[in-house]
Amino acid sequence: MVIVGELINTSRKAISEAVDNKDAQYIQQVAREQAEAGADFIDVNCGSKVFNEVESMRWLVSTIQQAVQTPLCIDSPNPEALEAGLELIMHTVPMINSITDEGPRFEAVIPLVQKYKAKIVALCMDECGMPDTAADRMRVVGNLYVKLKAAGVDDDDLYFDPLVKPVSSVASAGAEVLDTIRLIREQYPQVHFMCGLSNVSYGLPNRKYLNRLFVAQTMAAGMDGYILNPTDQGMMGLICAAKTLLGQDEFCMGYLKAHRKGFYGE
Amino acid sequence: MSNFKELAAAVLEGDDENVQAITRQLINAGTAPLEIVNKGLLAGMDIVAPKFKAGEMFIPEVMMSAKALAEGMKLVKPLLSADDSADVSTFLMGTVKGDLHDIGKNLVVMIVESGGFNVVDLGIDVAPEQFVAAIKEHKPHIVGMCALLTTTMMGMKDTIELITEAGLRDSVKILVGGAPLYPEFAEKIGADGYCVDAVACKEMATAMVAKN
Numbered sequence: 001m002v003i004v005g006e007l008i009n010t011s012r013k014a015i016s017e018a019v020d021n022k023d024a025q026y027i028q029q030v031a032r033e034q035a036e037a038g039a040d041f042i043d044v045n046c047g048s049k050v051f052n053e054v055e056s057m058r059w060l061v062s063t064i065q066q067a068v069q070t071p072l073c074i075d076s077p078n079p080e081a082l083e084a085g086l087e088l089i090m091h092t093v094p095m096i097n098s099i100t101d102e103g104p105r106f107e108a109v110i111p112l113v114q115k116y117k118a119k120i121v122a123l124c125m126d127e128c129g130m131p132d133t134a135a136d137r138m139r140v141v142g143n144l145y146v147k148l149k150a151a152g153v154d155d156d157d158l159y160f161d162p163l164v165k166p167v168s169s170v171a172s173a174g175a176e177v178l179d180t181i182r183l184i185r186e187q188y189p190q191v192h193f194m195c196g197l198s199n200v201s202y203g204l205p206n207r208k209y210l211n212r213l214f215v216a217q218t219m220a221a222g223m224d225g226y227i228l229n230p231t232d233q234g235m236m237g238l239i240c241a242a243k244t245l246l247g248q249d250e251f252c253m254g255y256l257k258a259h260r261k262g263f264y265g266e
Numbered sequence: 267m268s269n270f271k272e273l274a275a276a277v278l279e280g281d282d283e284n285v286q287a288i289t290r291q292l293i294n295a296g297t298a299p300l301e302i303v304n305k306g307l308l309a310g311m312d313i314v315a316p317k318f319k320a321g322e323m324f325i326p327e328v329m330m331s332a333k334a335l336a337e338g339m340k341l342v343k344p345l346l347s348a349d350d351s352a353d354v355s356t357f358l359m360g361t362v363k364g365d366l367h368d369i370g371k372n373l374v375v376m377i378v379e380s381g382g383f384n385v386v387d388l389g390i391d392v393a394p395e396q397f398v399a400a401i402k403e404h405k406p407h408i409v410g411m412c413a414l415l416t417t418t419m420m421g422m423k424d425t426i427e428l429i430t431e432a433g434l435r436d437s438v439k440i441l442v443g444g445a446p447l448y449p450e451f452a453e454k455i456g457a458d459g460y461c462v463d464a465v466a467c468k469e470m471a472t473a474m475v476a477k478n
Contacts, residue, residue: 011416011446047416048446051454077417129366130389168325169369203325 001243002159002225003236004073004095004191005039009061010046019046019056027060028067033262035070037230041095042068044085045075053078057085065090073121073227079108086116095119097194097227101126101144110151113228120158121194122148124180130163132170134165134179137162140184141184155190164195167210168203174214185222194225204205212238219246237263269297273338276438277310279292281329282337289338297343304382307338318377319465325373332376351384355475358406358438360397362421367414370464374410377464381472383408394428395419401434403429408471410461412444419446423455431455439474441467466478 007030010016018026021174034042042064046056054075061072065088073095074085082096098121101107122144124137131137148158162180165173171266177200181193182240200214212235215226219242230236240258243249258264269292274286285307292302314331317323323331357378361371368390379385386404388396392411401409409429411421422442429435442452443461452460458474461467 016448048448050416050419053416076417149358157282166325166369168371169329204326205321 001239002040002194003038003230003239004041004097004194004225004227005034005230006042006043006196007229007231008036008042008044008064009075010048010056016048019060021192022059024063024066027063031064031070032129034230035068036057038231038236039070041071041073043073043075043097043159043227045080045097047076047078047119053081054084057081057175058088059109061085061088071095074118079105079112082109082112086112086118089116093119095121095159097121098123099144099259101140101147105125106147110148114151117124117157120148120153121159121161123161124163130165132172132176132204134176134183137176137180138183138187141180141188145188155188156192159192159194160188161194161196164197164199164214166202166204167238174200174217178217179222181221182217193223194227195202195223196227198228208232208234209213212236215239216242219243233261235261270301270426272310272311273302273306274313274343277307277331277334277338278313280327280334282330282334285334285338286341287345287367291342293341293345297317299342299347300350302342303339303346305437307335307342308380308382311335311377312354314363315380315468329376331382335376335380349461352380355386355408356386357396357408357410357471358381358388358400358404359385359410359412360392360400361390361444362411362413362418363391363393364421365413365415365418366390369466370414371451374412374443374461374464374467377468378410378471381468383471383475384406394425396436397425398428398432401429401432401438405457407475408439410441410443410467410471411457413447414445415447419444419451422457426456439471441470443467 008015010019031042044060046053049056067210069091071092074082075097076082096118101125122133127138127162162177164177167173197214198211201210237258240254244252249255269288273288280335315446318328327426375385375387388400409420439458439461441461442457449460461470
């Protein structure tokens, strides 16, 4: 199970302001909290700084690395911003979020994956747009897999993102993602997964219940990576519990640890 | 005259069969088509929008109401006279080039339509040239653009620049919105307004047309 901590993202107001004011202390505090909460990677996304994304990325990556040694997930669709972050990485192998099967984007990102031996999140998306069905997604997965293998990417470094859409507008969105996960697991047993989960509940009330249920459902289908808020103890406790029930938690130690930390208070 | 109230209630409930039935009754009883639209169908959506804004109604319910509204409009539209539609403002809407997300855009189209606008939906992945061509063709009062991705936000700037180059900037108001946007961005690229959501978009558009 790989948890990518999502909190350092300039689409969040507090982070945006911290970047504008070069408030290193605040960024470092958010990085530390996520690391302590068990994030395996810390996501760095400053895509909303459209006028100075590259400069913001450099500052964020340096600032975070002064506080924690947790690996970073450099998150931008812009290859220039990706490279700006990647060339400053000091601790272990980074993750890149993301590549797609859109011609120019694929061509621009793949050299970075090779140069930095990075783990790569591959979105199930190509020029044809956002896929609706599991079959649409599998077509993209098949093409991307062949290209990424040809570029020398190991299965173990590959994280497919099945693209989660809101069930409020596309009723079948959740079910199609579950089917996609099962199909990818079957055909490519060694690859990993990554997804932004909370899209599923967009536009609906009580989102945290839908999000938590969807974690349990996707994990049962074989999902093993999420980008989420690791300081949400309810969510993290649920993930620990799901691992235990799926036989991924020897002697239930993870579950018991979560219990002692008070993750199941309510 | 309680039928208008029933029609509005049917729109609010998203009951498209009932909307069609009541609309037909009103048409058969000789009610003026414009009254059916304003006092019945749109009156229903006028209840929906604030409820959505207040968090009392949710996206799936709004979509049901909009669908019910559309079913009623289908019956009434052919009966509207040229005079009736003469003062209806046109709203041009699309997601910018490279942006393939249509959920937010569709919601805006529905809500703005419910505000009595004639909405021309250009769809997704709309290039600046297409926006310019559509402005020339449809002569809209307002152009709405949305983007869900940080990468496509700059497509809005490109589009506004091309509209300006084409000499059309003064003929339209431009509204922008979408998840990664913020008010300063809208200002910086020279838009006339930033809409935080679909209801805000309808409200701004309505205010802008009223001023003219």
